[in-house]
Amino acid sequence: MPKEKLTKYLLNLNSPRGKDKAVFFIRMGFNRAEFNIFEKELISLARIGNADRKGGFANRSKYVVRGLIKTPVGRSVSITTIWEVDERVKKPRFITAYPLKRKKIYRKCIMSYEN
Numbered sequence: 335m336p337k338e339k340l341t342k343y344l345l346n347l348n349s350p351r352g353k354d355k356a357v358f359f360i361r362m363g364f365n366r367a368e369f370n371i372f373e374k375e376l377i378s379l380a381r382i383g384n385a386d387r388k389g390g391f392a393n394r395s396k397y398v399v400r401g402l403i404k405t406p407v408g409r410s411v412s413i414t415t416i417w418e419v420d421e422r423v424k425k426p427r428f429i430t431a432y433p434l435k436r437k438k439i440y441r442k443c444i445m446s447y448e449n
Contacts, residue, residue: 335428340369344431358433363406375403376415376431393421400434
């Protein structure tokens with residue numbers, strides 16, 4: 335999993351596309367300095383979670399994996415992850431992650447972050 339996907343996107347409050355996700359994951363105790371903790375949880379979920387194939391193109395298949403991850407603040411939270419598998423290589427590529435109950439959790443985290 336590319337370090338930059340975590341540190342410059344999912345854990346970066348200055349990322350135009352990842353800010354809302356970063357607010358949530360940072361509130362849950364993950365941070366850029368120790369991104370490897372977040373990475374381990376995402377990989378663990380990919381290994382044990384239920385993967386649903388959701389299309390793809392050419393030789394690539396997209397999978398959605400939902401489940402619980404343990405957070406540094408001691409909570410378990412439900413998230414959705416998206417992975418892509420190139421059938422020629424058979425190695426999954428991490429695309430993104432976000433809270434399972436996205437709108438409700440996002441609003442709560444963003445409101446508490448802005449106040």
